[in-house]
Amino acid sequence: MIPTLEWTADGVRFLDQTKLPLEETYVLATSYRQVADVITTMVVRGAPAIGVSAAMGVALGVKESKATSISDLTTEFGAICNTLAATRPTAVNLFWAIAHMRDLFSALASKPGITREGIADALIKEAQVMYDEDIAACKTMGANGAELLPETGGVLTHCNAGALATCGYGTALGVIRAAVERGRAIHVYADETRPFLQGARLTAWELMHDGIPTTVLCDNMAASLMRQGKIKAVVVGADRIAANGDVANKIGTYNVAILAKEHGIPFYVAAPWSTIDTATPTGDGIPIEQRPEREVTHHAGKQLTPHGVGIENPAFDVTPAKYVTAIITERGVLRAPYAESLAELEAIPTAR
Known part of the structure; x- marks a missing residue:
């Protein structure tokens, strides 16, 4: 990359x-x-x-x-x-x-x-x-999570948690890359991720560079594909993970997690240990960034909305831990109850 x-x-x-x-x-x-x-x-x-x-x-x-x-x-x-x-x-x-x-x-x-x-x-x-x-x-995270993905079938991701979101290889896309490297026949479904379109612009670009089959979805299409059985797993990144396992990620992630739960599809979060915030007890304490209104009102310099309409543009939402099947880190794969598994891995000394 x-x-x-x-x-x-x-x-x-x-x-x-x-x-x-x-x-x-x-x-x-x-x-x-x-x-x-x-x-x-x-x-x-x-x-x-x-x-x-x-x-x-x-x-x-x-x-x-x-x-x-x-x-x-x-x-x-x-x-x-x-x-x-x-x-x-x-x-x-x-x-x-x-x-x-x-x-x-x-x-x-x-x-x-x-x-x-x-x-x-x-x-x-x-x-x-x-x-x-x-x-x-x-x-290492990719290697830890690769075995969780299906041998064949569709994997949904949201936003971009790939090489572009890291210094290289990626978190959620790192798990996908590692699975493909091990011979798994995965087709990635990438939510476009409104309003900044990180999935449509970035995830699709990355995966096409790697030759991994990819289809971009409008954000409101995931439920329909899940019902059709096209999605076998979901893997996303994270911007902050609270001590109880609540996950802040790009806006729209919460929607996907609820849909995955309803359809019996595993929902995985891949993030480095530096994303774990044990000082914040629950997701309620995670600050949510509000982005400029123009990201919603305009696209490519063209206004899409009426003058004066109210705009809400939070960059992130919080997915409660109860919707998360596992958290994949470089230290290992964590399962619920996350307050216990996070505390257990945090106690392990690191090389530095």
């Missing part, structure tokens, strides 16, 4: 996902404020990719800083982190990554004789390690 994002000597280079599938163009962010804008405008999107983008933004901010003392740099560093943290409120990976970089900065800044250049080099290296770890986590 074409890299979603990458660190370069000139700045952070992003594949512009707002231009896909018709144009494969790139945006170069040369400052942390530009990285913040790239995240806000969804040039880059997807919880894991947002997290690593923020880490690279932090590193870029320190690299480009003109601070002449560690004290001044520390003050500026706080502003850098706060700017990046204000971009999108729901994806917990964003805050996880920034907190990770804050901890590293604090440890480095306390070292005698440390320089701004030394701190910047260490932060850049750490952001690149996080990039590599994200891809490795996706591949």
Whole structure:
């Protein structure tokens, strides 16, 4: 896959996902404020990719800083982190990554004789390690979840939880990719995912690149196909998973989960451990981002709705844990009761 994002000597280079599938163009962010804008405008999107983008933004901010003392740099560093943290409120990976970089900065800044250049080099290296770890986590997640998918038949996904939503390979699409690599004859049904059309534009583009059979559905078609027996499993990503297993994902996911339950179809969620938020007890505590009205009122610059009509545009909804068959992570596959299985895997020490 074409890299979603990458660190370069000139700045952070992003594949512009707002231009896909018709144009494969790139945006170069040369400052942390530009990285913040790239995240806000969804040039880059997807919880894991947002997290690593923020880490690279932090590193870029320190690299480009003109601070002449560690004290001044520390003050500026706080502003850098706060700017990046204000971009999108729901994806917990964003805050996880920034907190990770804050901890590293604090440890480095306390070292005698440390320089701004030394701190910047260490932060850049750490952001690149996080990039590599994200891809490795996706591949392990894919291997963990592949056996859950059918030997043959249709698998429905919603939004884009693929390589474009991560640093590579993908979460939900990583599970699908791993299943296909193991010889399973899967046909993917991709919800178009209104109003931003991540499924129609991005998931379809990715899977066609990989030669995986794909059909795009309008969001209101899933129930009919489920009733016909064309959907054997559902696998989606997540932007935040609460301690009880409630899942925040792209708006419309809740609808799909209810339909899957009604039709006796397994509903799987694939997400890296950095998406788990054990500090939030239930989905009721997950902040839901409200996107601009124009995403609903206009398409390709053309207005679709009457002037003055009310618009509701939440980017995410919350699927209660009771609808989730299993949560697939790089640490393993979790089953209900999720409060227990999440706590059990969280207690396992990690390599870093």
